[in-house]
Amino acid sequence: MIGILFHGPEVFDSGWGRQIIDTMKTKDDLRCVLAGTMGRTAVFDSGIDGIEFWNQMPSACLSELASEASLILIVNFAKSAEAGLVFGGMVVERSGVTVPVVQVECSGPFWVEWVDGCDPGLIETLHRMGLSRRAPKPVASSIWQADGNLYRRMTTAGAGDFIFVDGIMVGRATGDVVTLISRDGQLCEIQGADVKAHGLEKLERFGGVDLQTAKLASSPTIRRTAKQPRIMKTTGNGLVFIDHAGMHVYELTGDVEGAVTVGDDTTVVVGDILSRFQIPVIGIVDGDEDVILENGRFASGSAKLTVRADDRFGMKVFDEIFNHEKQIGIPFEEALRKIVKLAGDDLVNLQTF
Incomplete structure (x- = not known):
């Protein structure tokens, strides 16, 4: 075989x-x-x-x-x-x-x-x-320890590339070599890149990172080549909550009516994937999108809520609408009404698709 x-x-x-x-x-x-x-x-x-x-x-x-x-x-x-x-x-x-x-x-x-x-x-x-x-090329050592820190070097990045750690965007390369540094399981410095503090905060909230085994990637966009999307109608019930880069979106969204996504980049990536199955999203964003995916699509019925701080409001939605559960059984439109009401004065703009 x-x-x-x-x-x-x-x-x-x-x-x-x-x-x-x-x-x-x-x-x-x-x-x-x-x-x-x-x-x-x-x-x-x-x-x-x-x-x-x-x-x-x-x-x-x-x-x-x-x-x-x-x-x-x-x-x-x-x-x-x-x-x-x-x-x-x-x-x-x-x-x-x-x-x-x-x-x-x-x-x-x-x-x-x-x-x-x-x-x-x-x-x-x-x-x-x-x-x-x-011919095969010898692999240079890219991981080492010094002064209580763990270092990992990326040698394939190009200036302007987004840097991803376990699917979370943590910065943008300023040159060809990027070195990530962690201490006690927390990413504390990235040399050769403009750091996105928001990404580091997300990594910390999800339990930190093991640089020895973390999946690192660098790219100017997460899909460099254009392709006509294939559309398939699906049906389901309830909503799923997605507050990270969507690495497990396929596992999380089986048989659901919709998804609530937190973060500009997460919303555009998950929205684009789910548009193929005509699954709408309620995106909670604050306008700091890094354009990791150009020309992203949204299923009809999707909504994007721009708030003052998407992470903070996203956790409020997770607490008060989802009751700390990753999936709930309420209908999409009911959830949208509740989330808009919960936003109150924090809501800067509401865009529907």
Whole structure:
């Protein structure tokens, strides 16, 4: 069996994902796995079936695939060839797998054999697909400790890129190298970036961060390639409360009528994803959107409430409307009326879609 680990939306938006699957399924049985929330959205838009969503780090997915696959392909579409090599090397190193691993880097396009032993016939197939061969690049150590702090360096960021830690935007890169520093599980400094204090506060509220295992990402936008969204009508009851970057939006919003989202970026990301299922959102924002997703869409019936401080009012909604539960059974319109009334003088603007 060939295991295929896909990463990111661009693999599918570009058409490479379907091409890889169609080609490799003639070679052997496949097990296809995806890492990444926006990648899942791209899979949905592409209409490709048979891809599993494990909601794990890429290295963990690789390790699990290695337990049953005779060969693993990592299929990625990085913003540059260099970034693609760094990503592949780090994922393979952290996974510790020993089965043959080949990375197909669609941004090249090229392929890299990270763990030797790949079938020569498959190598020939990659060449026929127009992929050139690149040598593996040694992975430089990116995590170290000093003076009671834990340091982790990102070397694939570009000036202007948003920096994400476990899906939460914490700053914007000012150069090519960004170093994150934590102490006692709290992110306390980011070198090489303009820090977004709001993001650090969210990380702290969600229990801090372990830089050893945290998922780091940098990108000028969370979906660099445009794709016509696929629309599917769903029905459900009640509302779910989402106050983070929406990494688990698919798990949280099954069979619901709508969602309440807190934060400008969270609202635009979750709203865009749920628009595909015609699920409206009540977005609580305060106008500090960083445009991590351009041209986001909202389902008909959605509403965006601009308040003076979205986090503070969001917690008030969670306390008084949701009663500290992540999901409640009241209808969408009733919830909207209650939230607007609760906002009172804090409500700066109400926009409906």
